[in-house]
Amino acid sequence: MEAVIVIEHLFKSFGSNVVLNDFSLEVGKEENVVVLGKSGSGKSVLIKCIIGLLKPDSGTIKVFGENIPDLNHEELDRMRTKIGFLFQGNALYDSMTVRENLEFSLRRHWIDFSQQKVDGLVMEALENVGLPHTVEMMPAELSGGMLKRVALARTMILQPEIILYDEPTTGLDPVTAREIDNLILKLQRKYHTSSIIITHDMNCVKNTADRVALLLDGKCYAQGKYAEFERSTDQHIKQFFE
Amino acid sequence: MAATNFSLMKFTANVREFFGETGNLAEFTGRFFSTGIKPRFELKELFNQCYLIGYKSLPLIALTGFIMGLVLTMQLRPSLVTYGVESQLPVMVGIAIVREIGPVITALIFAGKIASSIGAELGSMKVTEQIDAMEVGGTNPFKYLVATRVTATTVMLPVLTVMGDAICLFGAYIGVNIRSVTSFHLFFTQVFHSLSFGDALPAFIKTFFFGFAIGIVGCYKGYNSNKGTRGVGNSANSAVVLSSVMIFIIDLLAVQFTDILGLN
Numbered sequence: 219m220e221a222v223i224v225i226e227h228l229f230k231s232f233g234s235n236v237v238l239n240d241f242s243l244e245v246g247k248e249e250n251v252v253v254l255g256k257s258g259s260g261k262s263v264l265i266k267c268i269i270g271l272l273k274p275d276s277g278t279i280k281v282f283g284e285n286i287p288d289l290n291h292e293e294l295d296r297m298r299t300k301i302g303f304l305f306q307g308n309a310l311y312d313s314m315t316v317r318e319n320l321e322f323s324l325r326r327h328w329i330d331f332s333q334q335k336v337d338g339l340v341m342e343a344l345e346n347v348g349l350p351h352t353v354e355m356m357p358a359e360l361s362g363g364m365l366k367r368v369a370l371a372r373t374m375i376l377q378p379e380i381i382l383y384d385e386p387t388t389g390l391d392p393v394t395a396r397e398i399d400n401l402i403l404k405l406q407r408k409y410h411t412s413s414i415i416i417t418h419d420m421n422c423v424k425n426t427a428d429r430v431a432l433l434l435d436g437k438c439y440a441q442g443k444y445a446e447f448e449r450s451t452d453q454h455i456k457q458f459f460e
Numbered sequence: 461m462a463a464t465n466f467s468l469m470k471f472t473a474n475v476r477e478f479f480g481e482t483g484n485l486a487e488f489t490g491r492f493f494s495t496g497i498k499p500r501f502e503l504k505e506l507f508n509q510c511y512l513i514g515y516k517s518l519p520l521i522a523l524t525g526f527i528m529g530l531v532l533t534m535q536l537r538p539s540l541v542t543y544g545v546e547s548q549l550p551v552m553v554g555i556a557i558v559r560e561i562g563p564v565i566t567a568l569i570f571a572g573k574i575a576s577s578i579g580a581e582l583g584s585m586k587v588t589e590q591i592d593a594m595e596v597g598g599t600n601p602f603k604y605l606v607a608t609r610v611t612a613t614t615v616m617l618p619v620l621t622v623m624g625d626a627i628c629l630f631g632a633y634i635g636v637n638i639r640s641v642t643s644f645h646l647f648f649t650q651v652f653h654s655l656s657f658g659d660a661l662p663a664f665i666k667t668f669f670f671g672f673a674i675g676i677v678g679c680y681k682g683y684n685s686n687k688g689t690r691g692v693g694n695s696a697n698s699a700v701v702l703s704s705v706m707i708f709i710i711d712l713l714a715v716q717f718t719d720i721l722g723l724n
Contacts, residue, residue, distance in 0.1 A: 266592075291600070298597070305589050307589055311585075311593070311594075326598060327598055
């Protein structure tokens with residue numbers, strides 16, 4: 219399988235706190251890799267390094283063959299059109315309507331799009347997540363699950379080839395969490411995206427993972443299919459299933 | 461002994477924090493000049509900020525300016541009456557308003573309204589990851605959020621000061637007419653006859669620096685906000701305090717500079 223993300227020997231620390239310690243991982247085309255780990259294990263730091271929000275101390279993060287830490291600002295902006303990022307707290311612009319939230323990135327990357335084309339893309343993105351009626355609403359008027367769906371629509375609107383999900387189901391009830399999992403799979407099939415999903419929600423892992431990687435002590439401790447993890451006798455893996 | 465050591469350590473830590481903060485603010489200002497004012501310009505957002513920062517502040521500036529002119533005139537009158545120079549009241553208030561009170565009071569009111577608002581807005585965006593979301597979406601948040609706001613405060617404060625001065629002078633005219641009768645024409649003729657180029661221009665120029673300081677401090681505090689909602693509150697609060705102090709420092713430097721140039 220062709221690899222779209224190749225992370226090798228990644229190190230990242232904050233002062234004396236070593237978060238990533240020789241972490242390596244590959245993600246194949248159209249593959250969903252779930253990175254599993256305890257709270258504070260560095261999962262979010264990992265995907266923030268991939269998107270270029272944090273600079274690693276050393277190591278390489280190659281996305282479509284380009285090493286992210288070596289890219290300048292313009293190159294990084296161009297690369298980011300190919301990578302979507304779903305924030306744990308959604309990070310919708312709270313002073314803008316849902317439409318403006320979705321249009322914001324679109325208008326900046328495709329400035330020559332007509333308003334009709336932009337409207338079409340906005341509605342398509344909202345229909346994908348089942349919320350076309352929220353287009354003129356403010357984020358404060360939406361429920362937690364709706365916010366997550368709108369954030370997902372905003373992530374998808376540029377039709378990225380890779381999506382990084384930061385704890386997509388955290389804070390949601392089991393039914394809504396299941397709906398988000400299904401939405402992730404539906405959008406992956408529709409747009410043929412590759413994903414890294416950061417979570418410690420085992421239902422999310424079970425529903426979405428093609429492959430699971432366990433982040434422990436800053437390293438990729440183990441990798442495998444969900445079923446292999448479920449059968450594992452390793453103490454560090456077993457504790458996630460207890 | 462232990463108490464002295466503790467005080468010394470605390471003092472050293474405070475000094476270090478002060479210089480660290482000053483260095484970070486200088487670096488932030490440098491970033492504004494190195495990246496913030498280069499294309500691509502966020503013109504739509506700049507005009508939006510000019511509207512929000514400038515136009516929306518006008519009623520407050522007008523109200524405080526009017527009251528200031530009125531009060532200043534009523535406070536000055538008894539002293540001038542004592543020395544028998546009541547007729548010089550328009551001259552006194554005119555010079556005081558145009559040279560010092562207008563620019564400084566307008567800047568302080570502006571700092572209270574705008575620096576806190578920018579600090580809280582950007583601080584809130586920072587802690588809810590909206591700034592990161594902007595960056596991930598391929599928009600340079602420094603250009604979009606910081607450069608536009610700093611430019612808007614720099615451009616709009618001088619405009620507001622000119623308007624504030626005019627309204628303050630009108631307040632002074634009303635103040636003069638409370639105890640005596642002076643025509644509008646006579647009052648403003650006396651005011652403008654007493655003012656020279658050296659009174660108006662340095663006062664006008666320093667408002668650009670006031671506006672820049674208010675914008676950069678508000679943005680710096682908001683952009684570097686942390687520690688959740690308390691951090692947002694601290695950002696808004698310290699943005700007002702620091703920008704107010706900077707207004708007085710710039711004012712002090714401006715008066716020294718105009719003195720050197722012989723404009724005083």
